[in-house]
Amino acid sequence: MKRLDGHILTPHGFVAGSIEFDEGRVRRIEGSPIAIEAVRGSSQPKVLPGFIDLHVHGGGGRDIMEGGDAAARVAELHAGHGTTSLLATTMTAPMGDLETAFAGLKTACASRGARASRILGVHLEGPYINAGKLGAQPNYARPFNAGELKRLNDMAPIRLITVAPEVPGNMEAVGTLVAAGYRVQIGHTLGTYEDGVEALARGAGGFTHLFNAMTALHHREPGMVGAALAHATYSEIIPDLLHAHPGAIRVALRSIPCLYCVTDSTAAAGMPDGQYRLGRHRVTKCLGGVRLADGTLAGSTLTMDQALRNLVDELGLDLPDASRRVSTHAADYLGINDRGRLATGAWADAVVLDRDLKLTDVYVEGVSIDLPHAR
Template identity: 70%
Template sequence: MPISRLEGHILTPRGFVRGTLSVDDGRISALQGEPRNEYAVRHEGLPIVLPGFIDLHVHGGGGSDTMEGGDAVERIARLHARHGTTSLLATTMTAPHDDLVTALTAMGSICEKRRPGTARVLGVHLEGPYINAGKLGAQPDFVRPGSVEELHQLHALAPIRLITLAPEIPGNLDFIAPLLAAGFRVQLGHSAGSYEDGVAALERGASGFTHLFNAMTGLHHRAPGMVGAALAHARYAEIIPDLLHVHPGAIRAALRAIPCLYCVTDSTAAAGMPDGNYKLGSLTVTKCLGGVRLEDGTLAGSTLTMDQALRNLVGLGLEIEEASRRTATHAADFLGLHDRGRLERGAWADMVVLDANLQLQRVIVEGEEIELAHAE
């Protein structure tokens, strides 16, 4: 159902206002109000209106996995919209070429046209196969050197917006420049590389880090590793704030060091589902006690949704405005999207409406009101 008007405490790029917002043809046509501080927003009892969440690392949800093909990504985008994600990147697993072809062939149509009741699928995050076999995490071992030919074949099937690679793999540093020239963005991850490898990749044009701290060389004061390169030099990096993948203290350190640190879920098919076994690409994973793991106990993605990510950040001490930037605006900016991740005239009407406890009350995607998860 399309909406035409919202009232409440609305977060604009200049801060909160108590006012109204109008929508026309899926975009914000007018916004006005009087400034309000965070205390007033939390205590005056009006709805809190924030930019819709943007998740650049989504493997699954609602029992479906991006690598399944068919209408799996549509089901995933529906589940995450019900938790406030208004746009996302469907994220692949490291897999044989033919499996990636199957997955991206199915993704192409939903990237081209958003289905009613779903989040906008902005494109694909290719997480591998150009990674380090020694830092697979929960990725299957189908790694291989970077291939421009393979990338162009896949990109013709569905728009690839972001590529994760390990810079220390021979040839991958030289691979970055042609990727940038072709319009792709490059993140560093699943890497056993050194601090120097990370810095060299940033100098070549890599611009982010995939699930910071996880599946990369850690920080040591005499060998700072890939984490050290991120903390010392990165403007952007993604982090999974489920409080299981990364200790709250490490999240706080990253928040102080990386200006545009943004949140992702790295969610799997188990998101929004009961405990049990689920697919993650070609692997079977188990959801139990809030986490998702391989048989050997390795963390294998998450069950996180972005509404809970926002609440976790506020629980760590962030104000709502900063938490919103890290669940929406910075991710949009990282992809160069200036009409998403912010509420202002001309932007897409992607919004979440929350109560004082930051529980979702409404979700609007491109002007369409979405049925919420608790209404199922």
Template identity: 65%
Template sequence: MTQHRVLQGRILTESGWMDGELKLAADGRIESIDARLASGRAVERYLLPGFIDLHVHGGGGVDIMEGGRAAERVARLHARFGTTSLLATTMTAPPIDIEQVLRALGSSCRERQPGGARILGVHLEGPYINPGKLGAQPDDACRAVMEQVDWYRSLAPVSLITLAPEIAGHMDIIRQLAEQGVKVQLGHTLGSYEDGVQALEQGASGFTHLFNAMSGLHHREPGMVGAALAHAEYAELIPDLLHVHPGAIRAALRSIPRLYCVTDSTAAAGMPDGEYKLGSHSVTKCMGGVRLADGTLAGSTLTMDQALRNLVSIGLPLADASHRLSLYPADYLGLADRGRLAAGAWADIVAMDADLNLQQVYVEGEQIGLVDA
């Protein structure tokens, strides 16, 4: 690795924008950030923190549930679109299948492979969900018991678990997981507003793909969406502009201080239209989306660079959009050295032109090859 490489541009620092230069150290971290550009000089590119995606099922034709080296292939695909770290996300499945995948992910999480994003850990999305609100999840939902959760956690670093709080025994599971430092999100749920509030009181910390696969907002029955809008500090949302209308995104932005964005991407991300796998399901990519045979949205084809452009297109300032793709997910997981450009932080960086097209991506100081134009 070349020592003391320097990047120049308009840098989004922790204290705001700075026209200057960023120096990369030999150990993959940021050595320094300085205001070195002459005043009034035209800035040709933005330097932003690398994107952090906490909900990734696949990409490049590969699904996380395939096991083996699938997660590393997914991490390479998303790195080419600016994602510098991610949570590999599982699907609802029989226990033997989940065990197999988690064993493989345990290996993939230990060491980052060259050319790929850092796999921070696992987002266990199911099987602890409501069978009446599967969305695109396979029909293998079950009630959580702590012995099984502990076994899964022994196989791989499970950072985040999605569950339905209204299922018998789940409030106690939420409390125990929160006490152990595991993030719990509410999702794939038919729970009421009251269920959501109680789950937050027990230690739940967020909501999975807000608005999707959860009881909706009605003025006399606020539902799980109402609990999120009224009480959440954090929630994830898919900004592909298919899963959630821009008006609903704006409502969430006004209500949830640290709303952060995810792709919920599938194997179809970065691939042409056609048939792909999502867990045990077959899904079809067409017209910019991914659907089951009955038309149900089944994850997305979104990449994080497009998520940034989408947020800006509906009126978010660039710095705010960047925070929702980098800073807030990092803070949610308690990662003080990612999601921000600062001396000592990992050199996870995206360089973008004035139209927010990717020019360069660095993961822990390694420059990543981009997708051919």
């Protein structure tokens, strides 16, 4: 039995008390309610649900598309920044490249390293996207192919699929995929506002990195951004303050109830400036960003602990709201009710933070990953 004392964030707010873990689960939370204002300025440890990232391409110098042990190493890097579970995210690529990645993901999804995040499955970001809105995706976009998808899912579990609904055949595929149990979201799209509304009506659940690689909002042509702001309950956003201006993030926060954060992190996350792999691309990390040779943003170097601090320190969210956006909403979006919250019976995934919201410990399924800087 492991016990942590401090200010514990429960689904009903903070309590000053203790939380106990046993056999990977939360067994007990005890304490007295405490006001949010008293929590932030206190020197007491802050215990929050572990972070959940549904869009991870890489980290620590490794790229998911490499296959082999790359995903396991990526999961270790992100665990060190408080991410206790994630979706390994693939790039638009030829089928052979995807099979290489999925062969490695089969093992990584089935078992977890001692100092790693739990990989919940795969986010297939493409290839069913619009070739005219690739962003940093390699140019291997193609219409939905059911046989291809089945072959990949037989190798490793696909939980989330990004599609451009305006591509011929893709709109019809949305309902089929949702009925089969996949989460479908809209991204890398030149679709109209009307395309977005129809895709949502057919069961699409959200949007991939809101504002990025989609048709923008104009007052006479609301575009896919307009469809998201007017109709979405869930959407990803990258809060590195490079992919979206803080003002745009504030608009999304007021419009989309369960807006949640992703890193869209690349192999460059946690690494010095230099060149790294992103699928078939070579990308450069410099000045805090990752870009293609032409200057296009190509994923990020963001980690979820920094995302939390950005939400609180730069955007002014209170800590419970920020926590939901780096944890609970993502779990709810995937239909997972035993992660993303500290409650009796839930997985004991937790982060421990100091007064400055810096990590002092991370627990994945009840076990500390032993942060090197905290030794």
